[in-house]
Amino acid sequence: MAVMLFGVVIGYILVTTGITLYFNLDPIQQGAVSSFEAIAVIGVGVGTLVVGYLGWRGFNYFAY
Structure with missing residues (x-):
């Protein structure tokens, strides 16, 4: 979750x-x-945004 937040904000x-x-x-x-x-x-x-998106996808995969 932290990877997603940091990736999106910094990106x-x-x-x-x-x-x-x-x-x-x-x-x-x-x-x-x-x-x-x-x-x-x-x-x-853009690369950082992609990492944030992948963090979001990973979190959703893990959470559900």
Whole structure:
């Protein structure tokens, strides 16, 4: 259950941060983060969401 919660929460934060960085909607200095780095953050966020989803599936399989 904890894997699911942490995966979903951290994945959501990483995906939204990556989208913010990709479209330069952040208040940091322009050019501090490249587009590739922003896409990498989005990819890690999606991967973390997948781990959270698999944690949810595993919990449901175990619980029922």
